[in-house]
Amino acid sequence: MIRKRTNDRSNSRHQPSSLWRKCTNFRALKQIHAFMVINGFNSNTPALRELIFASAIAITNTIEYAHQLFTHIAQPDTFMWNTMVRGSAQSFKPKNAIALYREMDNRGVKPDSFTFPFLLKACTKLCWINMGFGIHGRVLKFGFGSNTFVRNTLISFHANCGDLNIASALFDVSERTDVVPWSALTAGYARRGKLDIARHLFDEMPMKDLFSWNVMITGYAKQGEMESARKLFNEVPKRDVVTWNAMIAGYVLCGSHKRALELFEEMSTAGERPDEVTMLSLLSACADLGDLDNGKKMHCKILELGSRELSKLLGNALIDMYAKCGSIERALEVFKGMRDKDATTWNSVVGGLAFHGHAKESIDLFTEMQRTKVCPNEITFVGVLVACSHAGKVEEGHRYFDLMRDKYKVEPNIRHYGCMVDMLGRAGLLNEAFEFIHSMEIEPNAIVWRTLLGACRIHGNVELARRANEQLLKMRRDQSGDYVLLSNIYASQGEWDGVQQVRKLMDDNGVRKEAGHSLVDADNKALMHYLFESKPKLKSRNQIASASNR
Missing domain, CATH: 1.25.40 (Serine Threonine Protein Phosphatase 5, Tetratricopeptide repeat)
Structure with missing residues (x-):
């Protein structure tokens, strides 16, 4: 009986490696961790390596749990340190990667060629230029300057936020057949607006990957050079969601909102699944156009994507779109359905209500906002002052203006002053408005x-x-x-x-x-008619259509 139990325990020591294949979520991770503790694997190095890898990298949003586990490992090896640095660099708190490296250095653990690329990626993400230069010095000190992986990451760091001259020098000694340094340097020049140099590198590349195409398309789109972006977009051998997003965002950025919506139709026809970035650009286009019908379609598309709960970014964009398109009721529905709200969420509704003439509701919502942990900011008070102006609440307007400065330490800007002048002017207090300006x-x-x-x-x-x-x-x-x-x-x-x-x-x-002009919507087509005294008034649709052809 004793022998059987021993054999069972011996066999169980080989079970964790197979169990990791089933570790696809946080609950499974904790169950396997519990299994390890019960069966004595909490001191087994291979098992601990897999546990750290799963929690830091393999499973989404479990990096905090990985940090808790890591602190209880007495002597983590270099692989575990690197895994934690990598997971932290990829997380929302990349500065933790730098903190881990400092701790690693204090404990005398020697880094290897895998440590530095993760650290450099964290520095790039944080735009920590001085720290990145320091890491570059450590790379040279430990003799990893000729390592291809390390050198490519150094090129990426210097190209993005370091020194472009250093990036170019490192590129010159790199393997010209490797697409990574080409892409990194091209991306650096493109992101800094030096599109002529980036394009030269792009054209000279012996082999182009999708990243390189996307970098150039995005670079042109951000500079408003949509013809050049579209030409590359049409030539790219294979597109992904980033390619489509770059073009859609570019059209929105330069005010070609209808072209952005048309391109989204092409994207859907091509079978490409949109992501949050796509929908944010399209909602912005609908908001700027005041296109409620397309805005509703985008809302339906977001729901089709299967998100159980709207992210703050999407929720805020939807509220902004509905408010700008005149559907404050729908904006309120989205607002009430959001669990996680930030200042932008509240501002969109407070301002939307104010600009649509619902002054009392706007002020009531601001009062409710004050009871939450969300702190009002300068944009909040623009909405509140507009509400007071529309409602003729002069005394309240003065009180909120003082509250903004005295309690929330928000210094009034030109928009706040403009709202106060408008409020006094609407109320007929013209002399007071004149004195206020002075x-x-x-x-x-x-x-x-x-x-x-x-x-x-x-x-x-x-x-x-x-x-x-x-x-x-x-x-x-x-x-x-x-x-x-x-x-x-x-x-x-x-x-x-x-x-x-x-x-x-x-x-x-x-x-x-x-000359004055008016915008007339006839048969769903917007016609611009310039009104000259010599022309008769247009009454019928046929007259309108005829006038538009003159």
């Missing part, structure tokens, strides 16, 4: 004076309008709208001499009023 701690811009000028037109205050316009003309003399606004104020009060003076001032400054 008491500002920063220089008022043209928008602030224009806001006051607009309030003077509403309330018919010619004298303050003239003074506000004088300040505007000191900043800019080429905006016809400024003159027209003052002219209309004079006209509304019957002061025709003032109207004539404004027109003469426009002529003296060489300012011409642009």
Whole structure:
């Protein structure tokens, strides 16, 4: 009986290696760890290696657990140290990789050729230039400068955030048949905006991998050179989601939102599965276009991707899109369905409610935000002040303006001052608004004076309008709208001499009023009609269509 138990225990010592194949999630990891403790494997080096590898690298989001395990290993070998450094470098806290290396050095554990690439990747991710240079020195000290893997990572570090001259020098002594150094150096030049050098390297590459294609397409897209990006996009032998994302994001960045949406249709037809980056770009396009129909389609697509719960980024983008497209009800639905909210989440709804005229609801939501652990920021207070302005809550507006500075230590910027001027102007407190502008701690811009000028037109205050316009003309003399606004104020009060003076001032400054225009949606096509006095008013769809062809 004793012999049988011994044999069972002997056989069990060979079981962990097969068990790791079943270790696909955190629960399984903890079960195997428990098995190791019960069966005495917690001092078995091969088993500990597999345990650290599984928790630090193989299973997603278990690096913290790996750190807890690692602290209880009395004498981890170099493989375990490297695994922890690698896992930390790839995590959301890459600085832990540097901390581990320092501890490794303090304990006299000698690094090997696998240690430094992981450390350099952490430095690149953190943009820790001085630390990266220090690691480069250690590489040379330990004699790993000629190691291909280490040298390629050094090229990548210096190309991305170090010294491009050093990256080029390392590239010159590297194997020219290896695609990695070519790609790393090309990426470095492209990401720093030196597309001419990057393109030269790209064209000279003996063999191009998908990473290289994506780097060049992304580089052109970020610089707004969409024709060059599209040409490469059409030539790339095989595309992945990064390739599509680069083009879609590029179109959004340069304002070609409809082309971004069209490209997404091509992406879907090609069978490429979008990811979070894709959807964020498309939601931004829908928000900028005010395209609610496509925005709803993107929301459905996000749900089709199978996420149980929206990420903060996607949730915030959806709220922003719905708010900008005028569907504040849907924005609120998304907001209420999000468990994890940050300042951006709250800001989108507080601001969305305010700009859609739901002042009370906006202020109530801000009050609720104050009860949470999320701290309001400068954007929050823009929304709150807009709400107070629309609701005519002058006293509350002053109170929130003071609260922003006194409690939350947010220094008011030009937008906050502009909101206060708008609030006072809407309430007819024009003299107070004028005095407020003169008491500002920063220089008022043209928008602030224009806001006051607009309030003077509403309330018919010619004298303050003239003074506000004088300040505007000191900043800019080429905006016809400024003159027209003052002219209309004079006209509304019957002061025709003032109207004539404004027109003469426009002529003296060489300012011409642009022709007015309106946007008409006929048969789902947006037609721009310039309204000249000689043309008759357009009444029917046929007249509109006819006028558009003149």
